[in-house]
Amino acid sequence: MSSDPSVPVRVRFAPSPTGTLHIGGARTALYNWLYARGRGGELVLRIEDTDRERSTPENVEQILDALRWLELDWDEGPVSQFERSERHREALERLLEAGVAYRNPATGDDVAAWKREHGNRGYRGEPTDDPGAAVRLRVPDGGDTVVADEIRGEVRFPNESSDDFVIARGDGSVLYNFAVAVDDADMGITHVIRGDDHLSNTPKQLLVMEALGEAPPRYAHLPLLHGTDGKKLSKRHGAASVQELRDAGYLPAAVRNYLALLGWGTQDDTTIMSTEELIERFDVADVGRASAIFDEQKLRWLNGRFMREMDLDDYTAVVARHLGREPDDRLRAACEIAQEKAQTLEEVWPLIGFLFEEPETDEKAWRKVMKDGALPLLSEALDA
């Protein structure tokens, strides 16, 4: 991604704590991290928790936990967006006073009705004096709002078809698209790297920044990750969370490598890369435009490669931690055998477990095999 080298890169990862971090979010975090680390820039972690209904401390902790496991560190934060409400309120007041934003009581149904009468043009409402009404931003009637995207090029959104959208609730609390614009500007974010699902939100954020007199950052919208059903990956569709990957016995380094390859590739076909190499080679401008499907088979293969390349002491330590055992000599000896076979940490125990615990005898199976006097026959063979 090209940018003014005199301005240090400053990116942010801004998840909303409405559930666990799934692989789509993890990839977004990774790309931001790789980009920042590759240019000596900074990564800010911001928690988009303005939805008080769905945001919980547990979910925030889940996200931090996932990030730590992935070994993706950040330079600032976590910053709670909700705790910045004073700043948001100030900015909102400014727009209200300038007349760029106005209070309006219209509901979603009202807006839909208005649009039906106006040939689907963007909603334009009348200001009201009611201090308890929601606040909308005035969208210009003509022209386009254009998003200069590093991955997709210039994307134009005709203003005429955009509604005057709500930026604050009747109680004065601000909405997502407003808070994001204010925060990105305030925090001096230079590059916004996020999922494609935000591309349609970008003109709104651009309009807010313009109203505020702020210069916009650069944008890069990553293609979304889809499930095998072709649908957007989400928690609801059972998308794998980062902690599930951990429990399944994948190595953070392998996950980083795999995730990096989901939407991005090297020109020379290099597949297996250390994190250092990833940092050196990755550029968000080289990310593809098409959505990708998460393929666990390739992750397994990649993970196996990483596991086999570890030295035995590290390997034993990692296995011990996964199993909740002590990395003693016995485990080390067992690991030596398992290392060439296992693709994931989970696969290690089935391979070596018999060395640590008495195997259970399946009575039914035993009887089935030992019928017809097989036992004396075998004993005889053993003696001979």
Next chain:
RNA sequence: GGCCCCGUGGUGUAAUGGCUAGCACGCCACCCUUUCAAGGUGGAGGAGAUAACGGGUUCGAUUCCCGCCGGGGCUACCA
């Protein structure tokens, strides 16, 4: 419905206005191995009417343009 994005083998990707569209995963076979893996070698698979499909530009298009179909996103006083 409106606005927007996307479309290279099953999956992830690479290169390219012009040799047989490359690589990886997966799949098949063989080798190695007491077994299973791992590893090695080779192969099938993108219809010799190949890049969803149909047009166009061009001497020539997967690559540029248009259309269409399909998938996806946004369209909340959610994020």
